[in-house]
Every structure is written in C-alpha cells, then in structure tokens.
Amino acid sequence: MVGKARSSNFTLSEKLDLLKLVKPYVKILEEHTNKHSVIVEKNRCWDIIAVSYNAMGGDRPPRTAQGLRTLYKRLKEYAKQELLQQKETQSDFKSNISEPTKKVMEMIPQISSFCLVRDRNHIQSANLDEEAQAGASPLQVILDHRPVAITVEVKQEEDIHSAPKEITVSKGQEEEPASLVKYFSVVWCKASKKKHKKWEGDAVLIVKGKSFTLKNLEGKDIGRGIGYKFRELEKIEEGQTMMIGGKEIEVMGIISPDDFSSGRCFQLGGKSPAISNFCQAAKKCFSNPLKSVYKPSSKENRQNSFCNCKPRHDPCAPNSLVMLRPDSRHQWMFNKNCFPLVDVVIDPHLVCHLRPHQKEGIRFLYECVMGFRVNDRYGAILADEMGLGKTIQCISLIWTLQCQGPYGGKPVIKKTLIVTPGSLVNNWRKEFQKWLGSERIKIFAVGQDHKIEEFTKSPFYSVLIISYEMLLRSLDQVKNIKFDLLICDEGHRLKNSAVKTTAALISLSCEKRVILTGTPVQNDLQEFFALIDFVNPGILGPLSSYRKIYEEPIILSRQPSASEEEKELGERRAAELTCLTGLFILRRTQEVINKYLPPKIENVVFCQPAALQIELYRKLLNSRAVRFCLQGLLENSPHLICIGALKKLCNHPCLLFNSIKEKECSSTWDKNEERSLYEGLINVFPADYNPFMFTEEESGKLQVLSKLLAVIRELCPAEKVVLVSNYTQTLNILQEVCKRHGYAYTRLDGQTPVSQRQQIVDSFNSKYSSDFIFLLSSKAGGVGLNLIGGSHLILYDIDWNPATDIQAMSRVWRDGQKHPVHIYRLLTTGTIEEKIYQRQISKQDLSGAVVDLTKTSEHTQFSVEELKNLFTLHESSHCVTHDLLDCECTGGKDHTGDALEKFPISRSCQLGPHPQKSHSLKPLSMAQLKQWKHFSGDHLSLTDPFLERIRENVSFFFQNITNQTTAI
Numbered sequence: 001m002v003g004k005a006r007s008s009n010f011t012l013s014e015k016l017d018l019l020k021l022v023k024p025y026v027k028i029l030e031e032h033t034n035k036h037s038v039i040v041e042k043n044r045c046w047d048i049i050a051v052s053y054n055a056m057g058g059d060r061p062p063r064t065a066q067g068l069r070t071l072y073k074r075l076k077e078y079a080k081q082e083l084l085q086q087k088e089t090q091s092d093f094k095s096n097i098s099e100p101t102k103k104v105m106e107m108i109p110q111i112s113s114f115c116l117v118r119d120r121n122h123i124q125s126a127n128l129d130e131e132a133q134a135g136a137s138p139l140q141v142i143l144d145h146r147p148v149a150i151t152v153e154v155k156q157e158e159d160i161h162s163a164p165k166e167i168t169v170s171k172g173q174e175e176e177p178a179s180l181v182k183y184f185s186v187v188w189c190k191a192s193k194k195k196h197k198k199w200e201g202d203a204v205l206i207v208k209g210k211s212f213t214l215k216n217l218e219g220k221d222i223g224r225g226i227g228y229k230f231r232e233l234e235k236i237e238e239g240q241t242m243m244i245g246g247k248e249i250e251v252m253g254i255i256s257p258d259d260f261s262s263g264r265c266f267q268l269g270g271k272s273p274a275i276s277n278f279c280q281a282a283k284k285c286f287s288n289p290l291k292s293v294y295k296p297s298s299k300e301n302r303q304n305s306f307c308n309c310k311p312r313h314d315p316c317a318p319n320s321l322v323m324l325r326p327d328s329r330h331q332w333m334f335n336k337n338c339f340p341l342v343d344v345v346i347d348p349h350l351v352c353h354l355r356p357h358q359k360e361g362i363r364f365l366y367e368c369v370m371g372f373r374v375n376d377r378y379g380a381i382l383a384d385e386m387g388l389g390k391t392i393q394c395i396s397l398i399w400t401l402q403c404q405g406p407y408g409g410k411p412v413i414k415k416t417l418i419v420t421p422g423s424l425v426n427n428w429r430k431e432f433q434k435w436l437g438s439e440r441i442k443i444f445a446v447g448q449d450h451k452i453e454e455f456t457k458s459p460f461y462s463v464l465i466i467s468y469e470m471l472l473r474s475l476d477q478v479k480n481i482k483f484d485l486l487i488c489d490e491g492h493r494l495k496n497s498a499v500k501t502t503a504a505l506i507s508l509s510c511e512k513r514v515i516l517t518g519t520p521v522q523n524d525l526q527e528f529f530a531l532i533d534f535v536n537p538g539i540l541g542p543l544s545s546y547r548k549i550y551e552e553p554i555i556l557s558r559q560p561s562a563s564e565e566e567k568e569l570g571e572r573r574a575a576e577l578t579c580l581t582g583l584f585i586l587r588r589t590q591e592v593i594n595k596y597l598p599p600k601i602e603n604v605v606f607c608q609p610a611a612l613q614i615e616l617y618r619k620l621l622n623s624r625a626v627r628f629c630l631q632g633l634l635e636n637s638p639h640l641i642c643i644g645a646l647k648k649l650c651n652h653p654c655l656l657f658n659s660i661k662e663k664e665c666s667s668t669w670d671k672n673e674e675r676s677l678y679e680g681l682i683n684v685f686p687a688d689y690n691p692f693m694f695t696e697e698e699s700g701k702l703q704v705l706s707k708l709l710a711v712i713r714e715l716c717p718a719e720k721v722v723l724v725s726n727y728t729q730t731l732n733i734l735q736e737v738c739k740r741h742g743y744a745y746t747r748l749d750g751q752t753p754v755s756q757r758q759q760i761v762d763s764f765n766s767k768y769s770s771d772f773i774f775l776l777s778s779k780a781g782g783v784g785l786n787l788i789g790g791s792h793l794i795l796y797d798i799d800w801n802p803a804t805d806i807q808a809m810s811r812v813w814r815d816g817q818k819h820p821v822h823i824y825r826l827l828t829t830g831t832i833e834e835k836i837y838q839r840q841i842s843k844q845d846l847s848g849a850v851v852d853l854t855k856t857s858e859h860t861q862f863s864v865e866e867l868k869n870l871f872t873l874h875e876s877s878h879c880v881t882h883d884l885l886d887c888e889c890t891g892g893k894d895h896t897g898d899a900l901e902k903f904p905i906s907r908s909c910q911l912g913p914h915p916q917k918s919h920s921l922k923p924l925s926m927a928q929l930k931q932w933k934h935f936s937g938d939h940l941s942l943t944d945p946f947l948e949r950i951r952e953n954v955s956f957f958f959q960n961i962t963n964q965t966t967a968i
C-alpha cells in the first residue's frame with residue numbers, strides 16, 4: 001500500500017547507499033542504449049530502483065517499507081557479488097562482463113515491457129522530501145519506450161511540494177466535446193493541510209468533459225463531480241496534485257483508453273509483465289544449459305557436488321521432448337545458488353507413447369507450474385475434452401518434476417497430491433502403472449485398506465491419490481503433509497467456492513495447482529472466477545473488484561438495452577479476461593485424437609410413444625398443474641414437477657405409476673400442485689396394473705431398446721453394450737429387462753461402493769468377461785471412466801445439460817477402443833425429450849470453449865412461451881426436430897446434408913418456431929444436424945443393419961459417421 005511505504009524510515013546512510021547502489025545499474029543501461037528519451041523529474045529516482053529491480057528479475061517494485069528494505073539488501077548483495085567477480089577476473093569491465101551484469105544487460109530489451117516503470121503508482125513509494133533533505137544527488141532519468149535509455153545528471157532541486165490547488169467548479173459557459181474521455185492513474189487521500197500526506201490508496205480518475213469519476217482499484221466509485229472548468233480538467237498532467245470532491249489526488253500517470261477498457265489498469269500486478277515475460281522467455285535463454293555459468297565459491301562447490309549438471313535424458317536425441325528453459329527473471333528469482341542450467345527432458349520411455357497434443361500439453365503444464373507463464377503464479381487448468389489423455393499428461397509432468405529441474409538438475413517437487421472422484425482413484429493408480437510400471441514411482445491410493453498414515457510414515461511414496469470425499473474426512477492429516485503439486489481431477493466441481501471440498505482444497509498450502517476437467521465451464525462468470533482463483537489465487541483480484549471490472553460490464557453489455565458504449569466496454573473486458581486467463585488454460589477438442597480412433601456411428605433415434613404413454617401424456621398436459629404453469633405466475637409454478645413427470649412417463653409409464661402411489665402415501669401429498677398434476681391419472685392405468693410386471697410394449701423407447709439389444713447380440717456376439725440412464729429407477733427397469741432376456745450385466749451407480757468401482761470397470765473391459773451389458777448411471781459414474789470394453793453405447797434418456805450426455809458418450813469412443821463405436825440416443829417422438837434435445841443442440845456451441853465469454857449465458861428460467869412449447873405433445877409429427885430444421889426433404893428418402901450446399905447459406909436450418917427470430921439462436925449446430933444423414937422410419941432401404949431391425953417402432957433417424965473408413 002502506498003501509504004505504508006511513505007512512512008518508511010530508512011536511515012540517511014541507507015538511503016545514500018541505496019542511491020549509490022542504483023547508479024551502476026543506471027550506468028550499465030546507459031552504456032548499452034542511447035535513444036530518444038523523455039525527461040523524468042528528479043523525484044523519479046525511484047524509477048531507477050524499479051528499473052534495476054526489474055532488470056534483476058524482480059517481479060514488481062516493492063510497495064511496502066519492508067519490501068523496500070528487502071530490495072535494498074538484495075541490491076547490496078548483488079553489487080557486492082559483481083564487484084567480487086570483477087576483482088576475481090581482474091579484467092576490463094566492458095570486455096569481460098560479470099555474470100550478474102550480464103543478467104542486467106540481458107534484461108535490457110525487456111525493461112520497457114515492464115509496465116511498472118511507466119506506471120508510476122507502483123513506484124512512487126518513498127518519502128521523497130526526506131531524500132531531498134538528505135542531500136542526495138538529484139537524478140534526471142531519461143526513459144524511452146523501447147529500448148530504454150537512461151542518463152544521470154546532477155540538477156538543482158525544484159520544490160515539488162507546492163500546495164495542491166482545488167479545481168474550481170465552473171460557473172457555466174465553457175463548452176467541450178462530451179465524448180472526450182481521459183483516464184489517469186492517481187493516488188488519493190482525504191483532503192488535509194498536513195505537509196506529509198499519507199496516501200490512502202490508488203485510484204483511476206476518469207475525466208469526461210466537465211465531469212469526473214474517481215474509481216478505486218476494485219472498480220467502485222469513490223468520488224464524483226460535475227460542472228468543473230473544462231480548461232482545468234483538460235490540463236491535468238502527470239505529477240500534478242489537486243483537490244477533487246474533497247479528496248486530494250496526485251496524478252501518477254496517464255492511462256490509455258485501451259488499458260481502461262480492457263480493465264488492465266485496475267490490475268495491481270498488471271498483466272503485461274507476465275505476458276511479455278512469457279514471450280521473451282520463449283525467445284531466449286542466455287546461458288548454455290550444459291555449461292556451468294558461474295564459478296562457485298568453495299561452499300557452493302560443495303553444494304554443487306550434489307547436483308547433477310547433465311540432463312537426465314539426452315536433449316539432442318531424435319524425438320526428445322525438451323522443456324522450455326527458464327528466462328533470466330526466473331533464474332534470478334529461483335536460482336540463488338547459481339547452479340548450472342540443465343535441460344529438463346521428458347523420459348523417452350513416456351515420449352514414445354505420447355500423441356502430439358499430449359506433448360504440447362506437457363509443455364504447457366510444465367511452463368505453468370514452473371511459473372514461466374505468469375509471474376509468481378503456478379497454476380494451470382487443463383480442460384481437454386474427454387478421452388484426450390489428461391492423465392498421461394499429468395503423469396509425465398509428475399514424473400519429470402520429481403526427477404528433474406532446470407537448476408543443477410535438482411528435482412522441482414517431492415510429493416504430489418491427486419484428488420479425484422472416488423470412482424477414479426484406482427484408475428489413476430492403474431494409469432501410473434500402465435505408463436511408468438511399478439518400479440519407477442511409488443503411488444499410494446487411499447482406500448479402505450490403505451490408510452493415509454501409511455503414506456505419512458513411509459518415505460517411499462511420492463504420490464498420494466485420494467477421493468474428494470476422503471480428503472474431506474482426513475483433511476487434518478493431509479494438511480500435515482507438505483505437497484509440492486496438487487492435481488484436482490474432474491476439477492469443475494471446484495467451481496463453487498462455497499462448498500466444503502473447495503474450501504478444504506484452498507486451505508492446502510501447495511502453490512502448484514492443476515485442475516483437470518473435460519467438462520467445459522458454462523458461461524457462469526462467478527464459477528469461472530472460482531476456478532481461476534483456485535489455481536492462481538488473486539490473479540483476478542478480489543471477487544468484489546472482479547465483479548465490478550469484468551462481470552458487471554460483461555453482463556450489462558449483453559442486455560438488449562445496452563448502449564453501444566456499454567457493449568463495447570463489455571466486449572473489451574471479456575476479451576481481456578479471456579486473454580489473461582488463456583495463459584494458463586488449455587483446451588483441445590476431440591478432433592485431435594479422432595485419427596487414432598476407430599469410426600464412430602452416432603444415431604439419434606426417435607421412438608414412437610406407446611398408446612398408454614400418449615394417453616397419460618395428454619392427461620398430464622390437461623392437468624390443473626400444467627395449466628397453472630402456463631398462466632405465467634412463474635415464482636410458485638410447479639413446472640419442474642410437471643417436467644419431471646413427463647420425463648418419467650417417456651422412460652416408462654410404470655415410473656409415473658410408482659410416483660403417484662408414493663405420493664399418495666406420503667405426507668407431502670397435500671401439496672396442491674402435485675395433487676393437481678396426478679389427479680385422475682391412476683384411472684388411465686389398467687385396474688390391475690402392477691408396476692413390477694411392466695411390459696416393453698408400454699414404452700416406445702423400451703421396445704426399441706429391447707430390439708436393439710437383440711440385434712447387437714445377434715450380429716456382434718463378441719461386442720458389449722454400455723446402457724446409460726440418469727435415473728436409478730430407470731436403471732432398475734433396464735436391469736429387469738436384462739434379466740428377462742438372460743443378458744449378463746454389471747452395474748455402476750451412485751450406490752456402488754467406491755472401492756468396487758474400478759474392479760467392475762476392469763472386469764467389464766476384460767476380454768474374458770461374460771457381461772454383455774454395463775448399466776451406468778451417468779450422473780454417478782459418468783466422469784472419467786474408461787469403458788472401452790463396450791463398443792455400443794445407448795443413452796436411454798436425455799439430460800438438460802449436453803455436457804452430461806457427452807460425458808457418457810465419451811466413455812467408449814476413446815483411446816484403446818478396437819471396434820467401430822455405435823452410439824444410440826433414444827428420444828420419444830413429439831415429447832418433451834425432443835424439446836430438451838433441441839435445447840441441447842442450440843446450447844452446445846456455448847460449451848465449445850472452457851468459457852466462451854462472448855456468448856450469452858444460458859437460461860436458468862423458462863419463459864411462459866418456452867413452457868408452452870415444452871408442454872405440447874406433437875402427435876402427428878414424425879420428428880419435430882426435423883420439422884424445425886426447415887429442411888426441404890420429407891424424410892422419405894435418404895437425405896444428407898450434402899444437399900445443403902445447393903442452397904444459399906441464408907437458407908441454412910434454423911431452430912425455433914419463429915424463423916424471423918432465428919438469427920439470435922445458434923444456427924450452426926442445427927445446420928450441422930441437418931447435414932447428418934436423416935430419414936424416417938418407413939424409409940425403404942436402411943443400409944445400417946442395426947437400424948433396419950428397430951425401424952418398426954422408430955419414426956425418424958439422424959445418423960452421423962466420424963472416421964468413416966471401415967464403418968459398419
């Protein structure tokens with residue numbers, strides 16, 4: 001805080017020393033650059049400190065008295081070292097420059113990119129008048145943008161403490177262009193007559209015409225005024241002090257409109273250093289990593305004898321994967337003992353298995369956790385789509401950091417903590433074994449028979465794998481272990497900072513944090529903040545300022561009523577946020593591994609509802625509850641209950657029957673809305689209806705499923721099926737179907753003990769397994785599982801969130817799959833399931849990025865219009881989704897999207913009953929769907945033998961084939 005720094009009490013000799021110490025560095029800079037310059041007054045001697053500090057690799061100039069003291073000490077040490085070396089070598093300063101000096105020189109081109117030198121509010125941090133009284137040499141520092149030029153001159157002091165003038169309020173007349181806006185960085189304090197002011201904080205002054213706004217760094221308004229004299233506001237310049245609205249401010253610098261609209265000026269650390277640092281780092285490294293760069297003293301000699309100066313693996317070998325070398329800033333910060341630089345090379349044993357995108361991912365993870373990408377931040381989010389091998393990338397990272405490091409080859413980490421959903425604990429252990437064998441690295445997976453204490457006691461284990469649930473239970477023990485790297489698998493669950501798991505993980509002191517997630521974060525800016533703040537705490541500032549600086553302008557810009565100015569600001573802020581976080585978020589899509597995978601045949605199957613379903617559906621739609629929903633009183637509307645009932649009915653009427661019976665017996669039956677929804681419904685069922693004796697004919701989808709299983713069994717007897725539902729009760733029905741047909745099955749749902757999950761998965765994947773069907777609850781066990789033993793996957797029901805379904809579908813089409821993969825998504829024609837599907841498609845391209853801030857956020861509420869649409873049964877349509885495609889085919893022929901090209905683009909398919917509004921929807925996904933092969937169930941010749949056998953109960957098909965070489 002600036003105010004604190006002002007109260008620093010350096011002794012006079014310390015200050016003089018400090019200035020002397022700074023001078024040589026200024027000289028060095030001067031010798032190597034000689035360009036145009038701008039004059040900075042003598043009180044900017046602190047600029048030089050900042051320059052020197054940056055030149056030596058410091059992140060940012062100190063902002064506290066303590067910080068200044070530390071800097072002072074380090075400068076002193078640094079100078080001593082330099083002198084010592086000069087003496088040692090007895091050589092001419094210019095021809096044989098010492099290593100620390102070299103470091104400074106190496107940094108010269110970077111200096112101008114450190115915004116801190118220009119950004120005065122970061123360096124105005126000492127009691128300057130004391131300096132003057134102490135008789136220190138006034139310095140004239142000349143800085144230029146690029147490259148930096150600095151000269152030192154002695155100049156007489158000018159009085160810099162003239163009293164601030166209050167800007168007078170204009171009496172009128174002066175006219176000016178209202179659009180002219182200027183931005184300044186300032187420090188402020190409450191108005192007082194004291195000579196030695198104590199600044200209370202940094203702020204941004206926005207001057208627009210005759211008015212101004214003062215915002216603190218959290219983006220909150222702390223002062224406002226209108227009607228000032230335009231002339232005076234226009235003349236505001238750097239260094240000027242003035243009174244505005246009862247506050248005294250000193251102008252530290254001018255902020256470009258670009259820095260304001262991007263929000264960069266509110267970020268204390270500024271992002272430019274980080275980015276430029278990364279770019280520079282990528283370009284150069286000044287020392288030969290294989291050569292010792294520094295003659296160590298005898299003590300260091302001893303230390304060095306312990307370190308390995310040769311890379312662990314040959315960096316020059318063909319196909320070697322060599323990590324980026326640290327830049328000079330990093331070396332200054334982390335190589336205090338001046339160990340030789342050593343190349344970090346990924347173990348060739350691993351490299352030979354890695355896909356190109358995985359190599360890139362390992363480089364990315366390494367640079368993030370080493371702090372190469374963003375100064376002082378060591379976090380990363382690897383958000384590759386499902387099945388891209390996030391596990392192998394992390395294993396490579398752990399193995400590398402555990403054995404190697406850039407400084408003298410010393411390992412960067414000792415212990416790693418991997419936190420993962422319960423069902424994946426053993427999967428991680430197995431993957432370690434798969435890629436590294438059991439000798440290289442000792443892994444400890446916490447389980448019922450493997451208690452944490454064992455890990456704590458044994459020095460052999462370096463990796464602890466634990467489930468989120470277990471972590472919560474044994475947090476105290478985990479906290480007592482020092483972990484150097486933390487990996488959170490399926491880490492999107494940390495998007496809610498209020499939940500216990502997140503709080504527990506935040507409480508761990510480990511700095512290097514990696515989130516793995518295959519599920520894209522939807523467009524919730526607060527969830528996004530939570531993930532970012534977890535991996536790189538504080539990088540976006542406190543939540544309150546994030547809201548003001550990013551969230552509010554972005555949300556505001558999306559309102560239909562937003563002005564052009566608001567839209568522009570929102571877009572700029574969104575772009576800035578994406579750009580800043582893009583440094584440590586990596587997401588690749590499935591396409592990168594498609595070529596390694598077998599063909600995938602995806603089918604959307606529209607199943608005709610059974611007669612009983614139609615009758616019950618009509619009755620439900622006529623219920624008082626549904627009618628109440630459509631009246632528009634959404635607050636107390638029971639629409640979720642109605643939607644739930646319709647979804648159950650689509651799966652099987654017996655589920656609805658069970659619900660009615662349950663409600664009849666329960667105390668909540670009194671609740672009006674449920675009573676009014678189920679009223680008279682029971683009479684539609686046969687009088688002797690027994691839900692346990694359900695039949696397949698009572699559900700359109702179940703009929704299709706039953707036929708599908710039979711044809712798979714017949715045509716591919718060696719292949720297996722993964723059958724997915726979101727509901728345990730539905731899984732019970734599907735299980736019963738398996739029993740009735742004599743299909744061997746296995747099942748994994750929320751109730752399956754964690755300790756048994758991997759075993760169930762392994763046994764299904766084994767070629768010796770006799771199981772034909774894997775019953776999977778997508779919510780409980782969908783994430784992260786490898787079910788490559790199955791090559792047919794049937795999604796029996798649909799979820800609102802496309803990510804849940806994509807998660808499930810990705811279980812089988814992944815690395816290691818040997819057979820062509822068939823995916824079947826069953827939907828009941830004309831019902832709510834189609835509507836959910838349509839909504840999924842129109843939402844899907846929102847989830848294309850980790851977070852796509854340029855897109856509008858998803859709906860969480862339904863409008864009355866939407867509810868009307870949801871609560872409509874389209875009895876006469878073969879496929880409402882196709883009707884909405886605006887496709888000219890009637891489904892009577894084998895129509896594919898190739899025909900699309902015949903029409904102008906403006907005719908591409910649109911979703912929604914109001915074509916005139918369609919541009920606001922997401923035409924792309926629907927257009928893509930239109931390009932899928934599609935045909936109605938009574939189409940004459942179906943080339944797909946599986947579809948051929950189920951067509952009787954199917955009104956329409958969509959089909960898409962990826963990697964169509966040997967398909968079908």
Ligand SMILES: Nc1ncnc2c1ncn2[C@@H]1O[C@H](COP(=O)(O)OP(=O)(O)OP(=O)(O)O)[C@@H](O)[C@H]1O
Binds near residue numbers: 786
């Ligand atoms: N380079 C590779 N060669 C062969 N198999 C690989 C390779 N990389 C990964 N795999 C295998 O691919 C499967 C999927 O990998 P992994 O489980 O790491 O995916 P993921 O990215 O974590 O996906 P999800 O988001 O679903 O958890 C695993 O069985 C893994 O062993």
Ligand SMILES: [Mg+2]
Binds near residue numbers: 489
């Ligand atoms: Mg995974």
